[in-house]
Amino acid sequence: MRLLRRLRRGQVLLLLVSLGVLVLMMLWKPYALIEGLQRGGLYALIALPMALILGVVGIINLAHGEFMMLGAYFAYWLGVYTGLDPLVAMIPALVAFALLGAATYLLTIRRALKAPELNQLLLTFGVAMVGAEFANLMWTSQPLKPHLSYVYSSMTLGKLRFGAYAFVYTVSAIVLLVLLSLFLRRTRLGRAALAVGQNPRGAKLVGIDINRTYLAIFSLSIALVGAIGAMFLTRNSVFPSAGSPYTMKSFCLIALAGIGNLPSVVWGGFGLGIAEALVLSFRGYGGWADVVFFAVLVAVILGRSYRRQTA
Amino acid sequence: MRIARYVPYLVGAAVAATFPLFSGAYLEQVAGATLIYLTLALSWDMLLRSGQLGFGTAGFFGLGSYAAVLLFLNVGVQPFVSIIFGGIVAGVVALLLGLAVLRLRGMYFAITTLALAGIFAVVLRNFPSLTGGAEGKMLPSCIFSGDTANVYWLILVVAVMTIVISEVFERTRIHVALTSIRNDERVAKSSGVNVFKYLVFVFAVTSAIQGIAGGVYAHVFGFVSPEGSFSANFLLLPLAMALLGGIHSTWGPVIGALVLGALSEYLKLQIPYGHLLVYGAIIVVVILFLPQGLSGAARAWRGRSHAARGAR
């Protein structure tokens, strides 16, 4: 986890360039910018907890999206029985999914840490399958979504009319990034996690309890993604396979950012969201939005590897 | 002693070759589909032996399907020719892309191959006049008119060919090259291994195998579509099979594919609603308790029983 330290110089330049692009887009395609930031915010928000696990524990958690899906169901049924708004349900979801994450870690992941690396991939694949199928058996494949009138409130700015609520994803992604960065730099556990992520053996030598760190980070990540599931539910339907596309999206986004680089997950998410929204904003080219996602991904990864090799 | 070593292989080969003679259409159908997955699992593992985690299996499978079907429909060649063409297209595309993406390692390579597979699907979907767009293309008739025994034998030939290629990889200098690249790429390079050449070669060969499997699948079931031919099933199931069976060997993925193929069908019939839950749980339990996969566990068990008998 190199995190913020790497950020300084290059990022300032990047920030200026992006600001310029944003201003241009605001004039040219304002909706693509607004909606791109919103959908990109959702991508980034969901990807952050996965980046945390990948960066510290070193596991590609293929069940990531499934935990989000279960979080959405949790919020839905809590709402049905107690009338709690999904956004409020995020708090109990944090607790419940921290426990679920801890249980998952203790029962499965921990026992596979010493096994060959790819076993953990298959393990989380199995967990994902169990999670999705559990939801299917409990609640069928029929989508569920509560009615919430605030999610379609809109704002008018001059001639522009756009949804205001969806910025909750954009804002949450940035807030979560800041909180996670503070956590990783300022707290004992966070610093331990950083050390473990960089060099587990070295961390062990300086007396960090690796197993406890992994447990904490895994639980934290699942707690977060469970709560994010509740937030996801405010604007999306939940159904058993609702999560799995987001596992792939998150994984792509983290690869785009580079492992351990949390800020780039957020900026990358915004960038991809805006790029997609831009393509979608042209009539007749909407079918190519997926290619944009993948093409940007491949280009960035290849570009970075090329730069590294020549540098 | 030497002959005894080959007995299990001969028995296996005999059973596999004569399978349709003592089983019905249903088992042939199940076995055929399992062998397709086996081919994918084994080819995925062959690339993994170089240390490269490929997520493009479904992509090259779909590419081969489309290439075979489009050649068959537009040029009217023999199905077999079109299947081989599907393999060639997948292999050549992999070769060209490999020149660019094989500088990547680890999850960056994995995610890039996954993205490329996604790009294939979207591009094919966006040229409806050639590819039938989102609906895909249908073949006027299936290969062997759907006769399951012949279909089984065709797939068996592809699977056996893949096993043979895998064994060739295991028994020649390719094995030493790939293992050294996987264990330590710098050591391999400094010892004279042309790492890039080997990676491109393996990537192209395994992708071509996946393309052939795709072509066969398309001809057996008679259609291609972006959703069907590029389904994540063709990535995730082979991956699970290889890992469960035991990676970095020929027989691990083979055993894994046979076991999981049979298991999924068996569970489905026993537990119509919710079999995937059990299937997923079994994967979790097996990988927790047999970290080396089924073949690894079998090796360890055999090693122990050898030791117990005082052999060696």
Next chain:
Amino acid sequence: MSLKGKRMGLRVWALAILVVVGVGLFVAADEGTIKLGAILPLGDITGAQASKAMQLAVAEINAAGGVLGRQLELFIVDDESKPDKGAAAVDLLATVDNVDVFIGGMSSGVHLGELPALKKYEKVTVWIGAASSLVEQAAVGLDWYFHIHPWDYLQGASYVQGWADLQTQYPLIKISKVFWAYEDGAFGTSSFQGSLVAFSNWLNSGEPFKSALLGGGDYRSVLRHAMDYDPDMFVWVGYAADALPMMEQAAEIGFTPPLFVGSPPGWPADFGTSPLAEGVISYGMWAPSIKDVSPVSQHFWDAYIAKFSEQPATYFAPLGYTNVYVVAEAIQRAGTLEKQALITALEATNYASPLGETLTFTPSKLIAHQGFRNQKILQWQDGQQQVIWPFAYATALPRYPFTGK
């Protein structure tokens, strides 16, 4: 490898053979029944509910003395929404379970993979799913093949008729300009292509979107393009997961076309509870409210809930029920399971279905035995789906225009 390995292999084979023989014996012992083999995606609510409705129908028929004095036996195999699994299911049902008739069906993609297998056995097949006209092309010339679900182009033609009738009946409704938002997979795309042909006298425009089912769920750019187009009618073709978010995003940008039409295969359970649902038109074959005008539908509804303690949520439930009844009645009429007699009897089908309409088989563009051709135009009114066309089954008057409130 040692002898140990070989012995283990033998044991596995012995076990496998035992299982196969065991299954075979079990089946053989049950000679007296008439066997229906159903293939459905049990992991999806459509297939799960269709399978339950089939069990309901079989239980009812058996309780009433069965068919030709014999009991019906229903074999259900999951196709897992995979063509290879579907094809294997056909072979299993045909060769191991020796079913007399094939029923079931959902996805076209799976069915395309099953058809080659079905063609090998040429058993009477009565299918409730697979609407793609690609399937029709694959089923050309099969005299034993009966298809109940309307083909995509039939659905289009049906709506053409429906909207013509509605415009004549209610002159306030005027449609000349339509925008289609369709999910970018096979379902939405073929539906859009068919609509372009069917509604050639309208001014049509359309754009694909990525369904929430496949990880999409942001429709705002499409909705904005639709808004710019200013259509008399806006139709979205997607899945249930798209339904509420679509309405919310339309409300968010202030898009309120006079007619807001959704055409998913099923609706989310709680769609009606949203105020945004009010006035939304939907396409479909069935809605719970049909029970108010159809006694068969009422009976089906009550019996289903009594047996499974859940409500039928998709039209595949009444379709599955219909599927079994149509076959059972045909066997009764034929008096035999002999193929030609059964085909003839099926051709004479005249079944008042829980979907409202009476089912008969007539030729479609390419095949000889097509069942339903008409869809229904429904509207969400006060949280319920009401039928507004065909007028024969109408349960309510249309409300016009859509206000988005």
Next chain:
Amino acid sequence: MAVLRTESLERRFGGLVAVHDLTFELAENEILGIIGPNGAGKTTAINVISGLYMPTTGRIFLGEDEITYAPPHVRCHMGIGRTFQLVHPLVDLTARENIMVGALFGRNQRLRQARKTAEEIAAKLDLEGIDRSVSDLTVLEIKKLEIGRALASNPKVLFLDEVMAGLNSDETKAALDAVRRIRDQGVAICVVEHVMSVIRDLTDRVVVLDGGTIIAEGPYSKVSADPRVIAAYLGEEE
């Protein structure tokens, strides 16, 4: 005539200059020692010469041939062999196969030939039981394996990066003998070592690096008395 020659090699990583103006020669049958405090650029120098890193500027010649930009496997074919500071045996191969890597790919032998070569080299290095798995080998045996793999590619120049580290005195003595025997077969050897007694006993000539550049060169007795060398090492101690 020098077997290996470098001209003003420089390698930078971003702003960091790891190797600077590195010019030296390796004569036939010579054992050259490279010493210097930690971070002096010794391993980077080997990496640049063996091709794992490309030099930022400068040139490298192997005999008459320029190899400045040749990829590492080509350099291996041409006659550069090396070991690694932190031993990296190929754990999924047997000891024999580890040595075979060099013979197969460095010398382009066929499989059967390479098996034989591995046996011969193992015998030369007193490495027994070569069909064992790497995990069963002792530290000394793994070091021998590293050297064996490098030798199997039939190098003209052999770089040994801290092969003596972690060996006890008997083992070190055995290793010293082995290295001398290799030299006697006509291989020029370049050793990087921290253990000064090894450098003293083994090398014909020493190059001292500090801060990526050469600060002294000559026989051990001469450079060990050089005040700059002492300063460099003392600086490290503090």
